Amino acid sequence: MTKTGTAPSDTTLEELERRATAHRDRPSYGHDALIACDRLVRIFTTDGVEVQALQGLDLLVKEGELMALVGASGSGKSTLMNILAGLDVPTAGAARVAGCDLLGMDGKARLRYRREVVGFVWQQTARNLLPYLTAAQNVALPMQLRGRSKQKAERAEELLAMLGIAEIRDRRPHQLSGGQQQRVAIAVALANNPSVLLADEPTGELDSATGEQVFAAFRRANEELGTTIVIVTHDQAVASEVRRTVAIRDGRTSSEVLRRTEVDAQGQESLVAREYAMLDRAGGSSSRGVHGVPGHGAPRGPRTGAGPHRGVAGRRGRP
Ligand SMILES: Nc1ncnc2c1ncn2[C@@H]1O[C@H](COP(=O)(O)OP(=O)(O)OP(=O)(O)O)[C@@H](O)[C@H]1O
Numbered sequence: 001m002t003k004t005g006t007a008p009s010d011t012t013l014e015e016l017e018r019r020a021t022a023h024r025d026r027p028s029y030g031h032d033a034l035i036a037c038d039r040l041v042r043i044f045t046t047d048g049v050e051v052q053a054l055q056g057l058d059l060l061v062k063e064g065e066l067m068a069l070v071g072a073s074g075s076g077k078s079t080l081m082n083i084l085a086g087l088d089v090p091t092a093g094a095a096r097v098a099g100c101d102l103l104g105m106d107g108k109a110r111l112r113y114r115r116e117v118v119g120f121v122w123q124q125t126a127r128n129l130l131p132y133l134t135a136a137q138n139v140a141l142p143m144q145l146r147g148r149s150k151q152k153a154e155r156a157e158e159l160l161a162m163l164g165i166a167e168i169r170d171r172r173p174h175q176l177s178g179g180q181q182q183r184v185a186i187a188v189a190l191a192n193n194p195s196v197l198l199a200d201e202p203t204g205e206l207d208s209a210t211g212e213q214v215f216a217a218f219r220r221a222n223e224e225l226g227t228t229i230v231i232v233t234h235d236q237a238v239a240s241e242v243r244r245t246v247a248i249r250d251g252r253t254s255s256e257v258l259r260r261t262e263v264d265a266q267g268q269e270s271l272v273a274r275e276y277a278m279l280d281r282a283g284g285s286s287s288r289g290v291h292g293v294p295g296h297g298a299p300r301g302p303r304t305g306a307g308p309h310r311g312v313a314g315r316r317g318r319p
């Protein structure tokens with residue numbers, strides 16, 4: 001007689017029930033993350049041709065993180081940022097930011113989300129500011145739109161001072177350098193005290209010295225206000241100055257680098273970077289292996305799941 005049923009004969013009903021319960025009671029994916037993207041898919045259709053810009057992307061970002069997102073041109077970085085900014089809606093998957101479900105929001109909730117929960121800074125300096133308003137007026141505008149007209153002038157001053165550009169408060173964008181414009185743009189994005197600040201190549205149009213000043217402004221915002229910040233960048237200097245860099249490849253997260261400062265017995269500080277490959281849904285490694293970290297001579301990290309960020313990078317691993 002042929003055997004029916006696929007369970008091995010030593011699996012009892014109790015064992016199956018125990019496993020099912022354990023699975024149900026486990027906290028959901030990314031329950032403690034501020035940003036949680038779960039198998040995010042975005043398909044664009046133009047003239048009947050489909051482009052899968054995101055192909056099941058997983059990403060968790062904890063509250064208070066300052067992280068960089070890198071990847072080749074066309075890998076899906078801007079697509080992801082537009083979704084996180086609430087400007088675009090994914091085709092499938094799940095995305096949650098600060099408790100807001102990005103797939104389920106109606107028009108009103110989406111507007112509130114864009115005004116209060118996220119702030120963004122674009123690469124094109126001109127896209128970030130209104131040309132006919134002064135720096136201080138640009139920063140005050142989002143607060144005015146939200147109906148907080150009382151403290152707005154004061155807060156605008158504070159933000160400009162924090163970012164080191166208090167003296168240019170009365171100038172219009174065309175009277176500012178590119179780096180000053182981007183720092184005003186950061187102040188605008190921070191005006192309503194968002195949970196998350198998103199920036200898509202914010203230093204892309206600047207030379208490296210100016211880019212550094214702008215990056216310092218992001219760091220300041222992260223340290224002083226505790227704002228969670230995600231920066232898309234091609235700038236190696238930016239990518240190597242943050243504690244966590246996530247790489248996207250073909251619409252998926254492919255690897256990440258975690259950096260920390262270590263002090264040796266002689267009191268010498270050094271930056272240690274480890275690279276982790278992301279596990280795919282089946283528990284195997286992603287299509288490419290682990291790479292060394294350029295510029296740091298860092299050790300190759302253990303595979304995801306064994307490192308300090310277990311539960312972030314390795315959440316998808318087999319139990
Ligand atoms: N609105 C759109 N309509 C059709 N295809 C799109 C659209 N936006 C993006 N794509 C396609 O989706 C893919 C991902 O694009 P995306 O802009 O996210 O890449 P990126 O990583 O930001 O690249 P870059 O570094 O050049 O800015 C590309 O193949 C792109 O052509």
Ligand SMILES: [Mg+2]
Nearest residue numbers: 077078079200
């Ligand atoms: Mg882009």
